[in-house]
Amino acid sequence: MLGAKPPDIRQPTRRELRYRMNSNEDKxxxxxxxxxxxxxxxxxxxxxxxxMVRENQLSVDDLIWPVFVVPGTNISEPIPAMPGVERMSVDRLVEAARMAADLGIPALATFPNIEMEKRDQTGSEILNPDNLINQATRAVKKAVPEIGMITDVALDPFTSHGHDGILRDGIIVNDETVEHVVKAAIAQAEAGSDIIAPSEMMDGRIGAIRQGLDAHGFQDVGIMSYATKFSSGYYGPYREAISTGGLLKGDKATYYVDPANGTEALRDAALDVEEGADMLMVKPGLPYLDICWRLKEAFSLPVFAYQVSGEYSMLKVAAERGLIDGDRVMMETLLAFKRAGCDGILTYFAVDAAKKLAKA
Incomplete structure (x- = not known):
């Protein structure tokens, strides 16, 4: 209305505010x-x-337990670089698998530490249908059929030089390595592997493995691609666990992803998706949560992260020295993967986390 008195928009004085705070009329x-x-x-x-309002939940269904296998019987030997982690003979692994299944852990991922005399330039032992990994798969699936078995086809546990592929004149040769890993994947599927997880980062491996599996009647065996495996400094304790650290000459930068390159990592993943990967993995995990998120946003596939040996050992050592609350930080880091979009986590904390979740 024209000529109307404008409303009083003056700010209250401090005295008025104090009155309101002390008055029954206005709090x-x-x-x-x-x-x-x-x-x-x-x-x-x-x-x-x-x-009630928690946005992300961690459950035992999110956990995959990586385990190390050694030849022999009745062996459980500690790995000094990985406190609380052991190498196990197949019989002990079967016991561990039964315990993991009882806790509700859905799957194991197996990694071998074979005799040095069985390692050579081409990693030929990986082609042996009765090699250590295939023995372990058969034994676990026979005794604990309800637990999943995830097997790797990288050559590094089988080579005399510690690289993931065949070494010729100082170069990791891509295509010959792919031929090897396809044969290895078929042998692992024949042994009962549920999911093949190729970590060697050779070009074209996912499509070649898919074709090889299908041609041999293994259409139902899945592929969890190490889609973005970075050339990282976090792998040291793992290399001790499989006894390749002293063998490795040079680094793996010619076939792993540069830690500086996020877009390149997505291109790698996109190729694996096109070639038939069923699941994608990011390795290492915690330093690359941004990649986990970007993969989840970009592709309609399950995304997993590998909380690698260096990540694990840093937390364990810090907890042992009283620098952190080990259990609390363990659960916090695992939850971080879920918040970053991961559908699951490969972690050496799997058993400890499963026990803690069971008590929650």
Missing amino acids: THIVDRITGHRRMRRIRKTDWQRR
């Missing part, structure tokens, strides 16, 4: 004026509220 606080009456702490004040 508005200056914080309410600042926040517009939106207070984030309202839904944090009780445990039941925090649980």
